[in-house]
Amino acid sequence: MSLAEQTTHEADSATIGASIRAILDRQKAAHIKDGPPSAERRIDWIDRAIALIVDNQKEIAEALASDFGHRSHEQTLLTDVMGSIGPLKHAKKHLRQWMKPEKRKVQFPLGLLGAKARVEYQPLGTVGIISPWNFPVNLTWTPLAGVFAAGNRAMIKPSEFTPATSELMARMLRSAYDETEVAVVTGGPAVGEAFSRQPFDHLLFTGATSIAYHVMRAAAENLVPLTLELGGKSPVIVSKTAKMDETAAKIMTGKTLNAGQICLAPDYVFVPENRVDEFVTAATKSVTKMFPTMKDNPDYTSIINRRHYDRINSYVDDAKNKGAKLVEINPANEDFSQQQAHKIPPTLVLNPTDDMKVMQDEIFGPVLPVKTYKHLDEVLGYVNAHDRPLGLYYFGDDAAEERTVLDRTTSGGVTVNDVIMHVSMEDLPFGGVGPSGMGSYHGLDGFRTFSHAKAVYTQSKAKMVAEMFRPPYGEKTRKMLASQIKK
Numbered sequence: 001m002s003l004a005e006q007t008t009h010e011a012d013s014a015t016i017g018a019s020i021r022a023i024l025d026r027q028k029a030a031h032i033k034d035g036p037p038s039a040e041r042r043i044d045w046i047d048r049a050i051a052l053i054v055d056n057q058k059e060i061a062e063a064l065a066s067d068f069g070h071r072s073h074e075q076t077l078l079t080d081v082m083g084s085i086g087p088l089k090h091a092k093k094h095l096r097q098w099m100k101p102e103k104r105k106v107q108f109p110l111g112l113l114g115a116k117a118r119v120e121y122q123p124l125g126t127v128g129i130i131s132p133w134n135f136p137v138n139l140t141w142t143p144l145a146g147v148f149a150a151g152n153r154a155m156i157k158p159s160e161f162t163p164a165t166s167e168l169m170a171r172m173l174r175s176a177y178d179e180t181e182v183a184v185v186t187g188g189p190a191v192g193e194a195f196s197r198q199p200f201d202h203l204l205f206t207g208a209t210s211i212a213y214h215v216m217r218a219a220a221e222n223l224v225p226l227t228l229e230l231g232g233k234s235p236v237i238v239s240k241t242a243k244m245d246e247t248a249a250k251i252m253t254g255k256t257l258n259a260g261q262i263c264l265a266p267d268y269v270f271v272p273e274n275r276v277d278e279f280v281t282a283a284t285k286s287v288t289k290m291f292p293t294m295k296d297n298p299d300y301t302s303i304i305n306r307r308h309y310d311r312i313n314s315y316v317d318d319a320k321n322k323g324a325k326l327v328e329i330n331p332a333n334e335d336f337s338q339q340q341a342h343k344i345p346p347t348l349v350l351n352p353t354d355d356m357k358v359m360q361d362e363i364f365g366p367v368l369p370v371k372t373y374k375h376l377d378e379v380l381g382y383v384n385a386h387d388r389p390l391g392l393y394y395f396g397d398d399a400a401e402e403r404t405v406l407d408r409t410t411s412g413g414v415t416v417n418d419v420i421m422h423v424s425m426e427d428l429p430f431g432g433v434g435p436s437g438m439g440s441y442h443g444l445d446g447f448r449t450f451s452h453a454k455a456v457y458t459q460s461k462a463k464m465v466a467e468m469f470r471p472p473y474g475e476k477t478r479k480m481l482a483s484q485i486k487k
Contacts, residue, residue: 002140007043011421016187017194020155023183024198026313027126027153030180036123037151039096046092046147048176049141050085056172057081060137060165065087067133067162069302069341075258076137083424084141090426090443091145098149098447101456110223113460121451123151125202130192131213132207133161133304134364139206139229140169144182146446153181154262157195160302162190191453202450206263209362209435227439227449230432231263231362232389236419237379237405238271239305239396247395247417248282252369254419256290256346259301261308264391264420267363268352270379280327280348280370287346288331294345295334302341303365309342312365315358316347319369324358325350376401380408388412390436393419412436 023457037045053060060080061073072321104117127147131140136158145388156173158166163186170184185195196203196215199222205215217224254266271279294300303309320326327348330336336343344366352359352369359369373379383392392411394402402416413422413433423430423442431440441449460463470481 013190013194016191017197020185020194020198021187021189024126024155024200027155029182031123031125031153034418039099041234042095042148044094045177045181046088046095049144049148050088050092052176053081053088053137053141059168062166063168064136064162066164068304070298070343071258071301072299074299075301079258080137083135083138086424087142087145087426087442087446091149091447094444095149095447098444099151104455106457110460110465113462113465115460115465116458118456119418120454120456121150121448122454124450124452126153126155126201127450128195128198128200129154129156129202130195130203131156131158133159134258134263136162136165137169143204143441143446146441146443146450149447150450152450153184155185155195155200157185157187157192157197160186160192163445194238196222198224200368202227205229210421227431228437228443229263229430230390230435230437231364232387232432232436233359233362234264234268234389234391234393234411235379235383236266236269236393237376237383237395238269238275239394239398239401239454240272240275241397241401242395243397244275244278245282245285248279249286250395250418251393252283252286252346253290256287256300256302257369257420259303259344261301261304261364262420264423265364266368266391266393266419267389268359268369268371270371270373270382273374276350276370276372277390280350283346283348283368284329287329291331293332293334294330294343295332295336295339300343302342302343304342306342308365309344312344312363312367313365315356315361315365316349316367317364317452318357319349319352323340324352324356329433376404380405387435388433390432391415391420391422410434412440481483 007226012453057077061076063335064076065071065073087118099121102119104119105118106115129140129143140156140158140282142153158169165188170186173182173184183192196218203219203224204227205212209230212228212230216226236251251266251269291300291320303312327350328345328347336345349358349367349369352371358367390412392414394405394416396402406414415422423429428442429440429445430442431437439449
């Protein structure tokens with residue numbers, strides 16, 4: 001970039017940043033002017049969000065199908081429509097209870113003398129939301145459940161990879177909310193960079209770990225607290241006691257949902273070495289039942305764009321060139337080299353090695369490496385030698401082994417005898433750990449993430465309490481200290 005181009009870029013960035021900051025300043029001013037919103041106002045915000053989803057469900061499905069090249073309408077209704085309504089209704093049902101001050105104990109003897117302590121959950125102000133392309137509606141509306149329940153306003157930066165959906169969301173939200181309540185800022189990387197540099201009261205980013213580094217650096221300029229929802233390579237551990245047909249069906253359902261473009265998709269699977277053929281047969285059977293054809297099948301989703309299509313295929317080519325055995329599950333033996341969309345058939349990579357890209361990067365597509373093991377310790381050693389994942393999945397009927405897996409691995413969350421499903425439980429926190437994320441939300445945990453837990457202490461009216469801590473210190477003070485300072 002030349003000096004002139006750099007100067008122009010910096011000027012443009014400054015203009016974008018100033019425009020975003022102006023909206024944020026208006027939101028903060030409105031928050032201070034209005035004070036903490038009542039439960040009724042929070043419920044009204046939530047009701048409007050639910051109505052937008054219900055009333056625009058057809059348009060949402062069409063926009064996502066357009067952005068993906070093809071995306072199953074039923075899948076969109078399941079994940080982005082129904083999956084958004086559930087969290088909002090859950091928050092609406094419980095927010096009055098969540099808002100109540102929480103009593104805390106007061107140390108002896110102050111409690112006996114009438115002192116009181118409590119935690120009040122106070123709205124932060126404005127929460128920034130940077131949402132991704134894979135479930136753009138769900139991962140915008142679901143955070144809004146916690147943001148609204150906690151009494152906050154929101155500014156949203158949706159993904160530029162789903163332009164039709166992002167513009168639709170912007171129109172929807174602008175039709176239902178004043179800009180001081182909810183604002184949407186669309187655009188590419190320059191807008192995203194400027195957005196992440198704003199002095200929000202909290203910032204939620206959902207997306208790739210590689211981008212999270214930049215978001216976190218930008219937020220640090222204003223010491224903005226962050227929740228990072230990232231991803232990683234979520235492992236599946238198939239026990240020797242697992243029922244293979246049922247296990248493989250659940251794994252492949254999770255792997256083919258949204259064509260594997262899910263932060264919680266099973267990324268690789270460990271299978272007992274004497275059950276690999278059984279797993280391959282069961283996985284093939286399951287996929288064939290779900291998708292007897294794929295190329296023109298409205299139930300099978302396309303990869304989002306050419307860049308990601310080429311990236312995923314490069315993983316398959318790299319694994320093949322390095323000696324892996326590939327099992328392409330293509331029931332109708334269709335030719336995917338010529339197509340309008342970017343569909344990739346589910347592909348198993350047997351016995352992958354760590355020098356293969358498919359074992360190094362998050363796949364985010366319908367490709368599943370299958371590793372083998374003799375003893376569980378091998379699996380635990382492998383999982384613990386790599387970055388802590390967003391999800392971990394265990395299939396089996398051995399309670400002691402299940403307990404060992406839970407105790408000796410660390411992941412954002414776990415689903416036992418299925419995949420992905422823990423994210424759908426609104427009463428469980430959703431979040432990562434280490435490289436797979438920071439912080440959590442959903443349900444009560446979302447309410448608290450987007451609130452300030454304010455400590456409030458009310459002193460006893462007893463005169464002796466004030467005198468206890470003031471000089472001159474006498475024998476009573478020394479006796480009190482002696483009674484408390486001990487092992």
